[in-house]
Amino acid sequence: MKGRRRWRGEHRRFAAVLVLYTLLLLLLVPYALDYGARRGRADEEPLLRRCPSLEEALSEWGWEQRPPLDEEEEEEDEAGTAGAAGNGSAGAAGKRHIYLHATWRTGSSFLGELFNQHPDVFYLYEPMWHLWQALYPGDALSLQGALRDMLRALFRCDFSVLRLYAAPPAPRDPLAPAPPAADNLTTASIFGWRTNKVICSPPLCPAAPRTRGEIGLVDGAACEEKCPPRALRELEAECRKYPVVVIKDVRLLELGALLPLLREPGLNLRVVQLFRDPRAVHNSRLKARQALLRESVQVLRSRHRAEPRGSPRHQQQHLLLPPGLLGGGRASQPQHRAEFFLGGALEVICQAWLRDLLLARRAPGWLRRRYTQLRYEDLVREPRAELRRLLRFAGLTVPPALEDFVLNMTRGAAYSSDRPFLISARDAREAVHAWRERLSRQQVRQVEAACGEAMSILAYPLSSGDAR
Template structure:
């Protein structure tokens, strides 16, 4: 009996020990999984803190060769360069992301790069994603947007297939173009790219041998002529052209906050540089109201992020207290009956201004190696000092400044009027009227509402409030902004 009891006790003890060991192992595996998941989630959503090491430098033997001359790099090489593949480093290729929001003048800024003969330019490719995933809110789409940017910067356009299905999305630029239409669907082509009718690469040789103008000619593309002369080409042909250019530029307005790009800024293969464009929020609101129906869906997507916006680590959401004197100036703001579209646009602008504030504070904490990859630009400075700002931007992108392009930017800011009835088309504008137009078109109540929502980023960007302008105003209604670069 004693031996049986001893035997049973030993087995029970061993079973308990085995169970304890298995439980401990399970806990260890669970902790390891959670840590790994947290790391992967941080990489997926962006580790929104500047702390971290700069991208690793290449081995000493690989860093010795200087880059090829900019005028001759890659673009003039033979088709052998196509063998490099979408993920290759392409021998010092630079990538520029133009970070902006709707109605800030970003199309004009992007067009300056579209005109440059050494640049491969894409106009708002993330439009496809937002249309396909509507009504997803802006914040939830940031990770997918960043991954799409990474693929496009590697000249891999197959990512567009994820967001294009029959019937293809209509190009909203099409109604403003004679014979405009919209293509898309499973068999993607150059005619599936958003804004393709004004793309200098798609609308010139070699992709379009019958194009009326050469790629090197500076001047706006006639969209109707491009549609007539340039039949659709396979995306692989466009990818091959993309790999030939020393600089690739993407302009988009759907990135909610700068921190989402941090994993790409740390990627040594991309050599990513970011230009962030700002504009007086009152002028932005005035311009958005002119195109309120066209911007309604995307304003709703932005507005849906208001109550669930993730905060960058170490940067809590600011609940602004009005500065001295501003409370009295804004005391006349009262709720009023608004048009439905105006209500959504106003709410979206408030979300955008808070995102601007976080970007501005976020960028001020940047270490030196990241400050060199990021610069800010105000629309007002660009149109009032077009040649000087163009040269600064091209130096930032390590590009030459052709005289024809300097003449182009000057002429585009010396037009006869503020705008036409086609707000999504690029045309020559009267820069000074474009800056001051909001004063005549917005009511005093509308101005106060915008200032109440956006006064903090306005202060950091040196846009004076209405009651302060008499003492602070310079030409264009702004005061100088201290640039990073």
Template sequence: MTSRRRWRWRWQHRRLALGLGLYTLLLLLLVSYMLDYGARRGRAGEEELLLLPRRCPSLEEALGEWSWDEQPPGDASQGAAGARGNGTGSEAAAAPGSRAGGKRHVYLHATWRTGSSFLGELFNQHPDVFYLYEPMWHLWQALYPGDALSLQGALRDMIRSLFRCDFSVLRLYVAPPAPRDPLAPFPAPAGGKASNLSTASIFGWRTNKVICSAPLCPDASRARAEVGLIDGAACERSCPPRALRDLEAECRKYPVVVIKDVRLLELGALLPLLRDPELDLRVIQLFRDPRAVHNSRLKAKQALLRESIQVLRSRHRAEPRGLPRRQLLPPPAAAAAALPGGGGIRAHQQHRAEFFLGGALEVICQAWLRDLLFSRRAPAWLRARYTQLRYEDLVLEPRAQLRRLLRFTDLPALPALESFVLNMTRGAAYSSERPFLISARDAREAIHAWRERLSREQVRQVEDACGEAMNLLSYPLNGADGEQRQEDARGRPSAPHQPG
């Protein structure tokens, strides 16, 4: 009996030990399988990562994000469209999708210190044009320090509303003007309340031909159809502020609405508006020699500092688009350290301002490069609604370029306007101490003023940062094969390659 009980106890002990051993073996096999599975998954993931492109997208891929090749709605005849606005000066039928004889809208696409105010003034003088000068300034001031790229969508929506003569969008952004704003209008109403918006809240209103003439201003000394600059002080005295609804009513009377602004960074942001057949939008893009732009920006550095910072903040967001990065000026600390004896506070601030302006010009030149490449691969329907203009060509051939722009916008030519543009570019004055003031001057002499004011190092830095865009615009680099010296002797730069 005792031996049987002992045998049973031993059997149960062995069964328990065997069960524990099998359970342990199962756990070991399971853990080994999971580790092996994880290793195989990791190797597969590494292989997939190796197949992914480890680079920024190419320029062609970056340009494709705007989908140029899509036809605008209602356009079934794109292939037969002419290249009226491709910058070659050739004329063709109305843009595909546009309403012949309907209201037309023109956007002057430019950047700071390119002569855009003068170009806009030519349209301001035309009696068939309702002109708005830089209304998007309000948006940038209200959303400071938002970077230029992130504000493009809001700018586009604002442009759409203004083209439709709906100025209520300004109520979202109008605020008291910045302290150093060179064209600050009337002081804003107490508290800056949007409910008190009037014509005196529109940026540049004191030189606007519609606001400063009848019927909005019955006591105006100059009729709307009379070509000539408006005396801002006289308009301020004679023309009391009017409600925005009165200005909207006047806007609806005009066959052409023109907006000039310098804050839209990329042409591609306008594509939804260009595709809208009800809007019939035409875009004129103005360029200028980047060296002359930099020279002019340095003369007005304090007035442009805030907006230059907003542009500069877009640089890192634009880098993944496949464009090369340039460094136009050294960082502020390094620049100040390079000055004799530390440079002092004022010299340090001076170099800080030049750093921000130089960095912003770098971003602008890269945006120009994208726009130029856009236009070169644009379909026919887009070329019919877009044209390019160099400031140098405008001031050297003012009447010919004016006629081309009027044909592009379907506006009648006026002898008085041709005389105006000639007088404005052949004045006796060389320059102005107020860089934002439009006045008659010898613009031909100002084309190469940068040669006298920029140092050799500044010229080199601008050319390094903007060389690609300058080549596409046919601006010879300084001293390249002696070509530019020959052009200086003739007083005119070489003609640019036009998109075709």
């Protein structure tokens, strides 16, 4: 009996030890695996420690995914583009698509006009305006996905997407006559048609005074009189004939939204991003405050989503606010409310600029080859040199008449016309420095406080108090 009890005791102890050993293994193995994973992640260089919101944005856009072309294909693509620019055959490198990435009052209409004038370019002026109007008051960040999808369709010469947004709204009165069908959408309401070289020249407009290849601004009144509206399918057919399609718009807030399109091998997309001194942008926006109010509200609605995480909001609450709002005595006046919305929108835009600039610095080689930056000040000071650089980037020839055109457009007699959205010849030096005489010291300081980091990267020096 004693031997049997001893055997049972030893058996229990052995079973207990076995259970404890099994539990220990179950605890140690996951810990070891998790430790190895954490150590592997710790060895990786973080994207950008100084800007957590940028890291999250890059992760969201998935910008480090496989490039659209391997190294050999990319070299062949660049060689083909260089050959097209050198031998005068714009179509030798295949169809190319250029997006002019800008914001309001940066000189984007002037930049777009240079491509509108080129005989090998099919140019679309601000097609996303229709989407923003239809989805108002959606905030700028929320609309980026829809804007990207619209760009994809337009670059492929599929303009049917416009019928989703450009059709007139249904009448509120159920007994009122029905609005025109969306299928009736024509060239007479899209793409800034009165000054579009394709729409206002043969074959779409046989009675046009100028051919497509002639360089010079289109007379909008003459185009409206001589060029009847054409169906979208006719415009799509013309679009397919051109080797380069260029779209200029100001409503895409972030470069990251374009990364899925930049990775599409068949699209061959390249991006030109236009910047301008934020003080000059603010000055120009104030001149056109009423025209920009509605869209500034849409940008401002993205403010809390766009600002970097961890930045104390109370430090930004009074940036770019007009004196009347700071003092509280004149806040009800419409002009000060408009300035508040425009100023707040500029803060969001400058934060988006900063993310774009940091993304471009960190971008892989394939992305850097498809992206270039341009400062408005450089364009108007050295118009011929910058024009040649831009057209070389787009794989286009440089017509001598276009060089003369860009020079004449920057040597006008005045800073601007009474109509701020009208393209006309300007005095480049006056356009660059006008903000110094028109903005108060307080306004200059507020813009610099809101946009200082982006200005530093773009090499815009801070003022020395020389504004009035």
